[in-house]
Amino acid sequence: MVFPYAPAPGSGGPAGDTYAVALVHAGDATQVVEVLGRLRFTGWVGAPDKGWLPVIAAGGAVASGRRGIVEVGAELPGRVLAIRVRTDRQLALVAWSDGEELGRYVSDPSREPGADDDVLDDPYGVENATAFAEVCGHPERAGELAGMLGERLDPETVNESERLARVLRLLELPTWLVAVATLPRDIPTGPRARELTRLGFGLPGVRGKALDRLARPVRRRRTPPPVIADPPGGGGVDPWLL
Template sequence: MPPPQSVSHDDAPGEAGESYGAALVRGDHAALPAVIDSLRTIRFSGWIAPPAEGWIVVLGDPGDGVVAAGKRGIVEVAALLAESSGSPGVAVRVRRDRQLAIVAWRGAEEIGRYCSDPSREPGADGDILSEPYGAERAEGFAELLDRPDAAEDLAAVLEEELDIESIFESERLAQVLGLLGLPRWLVAAGALPHDIPTGPRAVDLIRLRGGAVGMAGRARGVAIHRMRRRADPPPILADPPRSHGAGIDPWLF
């Protein structure tokens, strides 16, 4: 069944679907204060879930847009948290259920990047290819998360070209999360600010707006949201794969 429709942060017409993003960093309740301090420093907007199963999960608002100072998206936030904690970190981002992005780090070291459809980045031109990119990083992802036996199955999931008319990227992400042992409720994060089905209740989440909580956050968040919604975060791939001109391989001549 298709997911409930929602509109992405840039409100482009014609493509409704779930958009959400999460930064995950290894940690427990003892590590939570440091994560909160880091998020306050960069004036992060979003939610922090209670640590569970060895992970601290941070959810961006909006999930696919700019969520922190310096035009940071959820991927850049995850990189900062992994580096500051020295722990494994993962970013997952779904854009309108038509694009899945995964990036992973071991502390400050980036392990790899995956994008199911680079052509769906905001502002992408017509030469950018739509095929999944980075499926070969599956082994690195699996080893980072202590699931080496899942590498082959993970690669098969990541390299598949989905029929976007009948299958959504949230379905691919659900398989990825299961293989890597990550919280599967992330595929329902689009339900925020309401309770997340199979996940934490909204009342149990720490809500930050521009790095602040409570009334101070509400006041700050309005102005910050207006500014951030006009900008896009950096693309997942700085140099995405491109076709050769009109699609004709020059080596054929």
């Protein structure tokens, strides 16, 4: 599963995996697939696991209107947690409850494609750990979650999939999600590929695959909107102007 993204020069360490998932709590698969069909979504829908229905993206822009997994998650019913990892250098989380957005988090806004040079690399949205913990049914773990999300990782020794694995264990979410980048091959420690429902342009089967092949070149050229629309910048004064 290849995403149209590459790390910036000097990012430190080898490029890692890029993947994105939306988890729907106690999701009705039929209802979720209907929404994904309307959005012309391309990716996979898994069986419920630990009370969550996983919707796995097959690219960056994976639905109509330049939607990525965050924009798709906003359309799904009930309690939803969207997760996105970029080349193991950036983790993003967004939560909703019945269509109402509860909070956003990005571990390093400066690694968004197209981010300005002065965008800060500090974790953004750590205060939303309470909302994430509540959506996942573990409000008592908000403090521990905030500690995990606020930690600045050394990209030479730790990647964002490792942070995400700790978050998933803490919130009792399916831990195999950190390995979904292996699709369309089987997922290590997770379900086999044939156990997932594959949608192409919102449709299963041969027709979906054919429409996906037609749409893929266009979608590959499109980048979804940034998770944080107006990330904080350094705002410093250029010393050469003093």
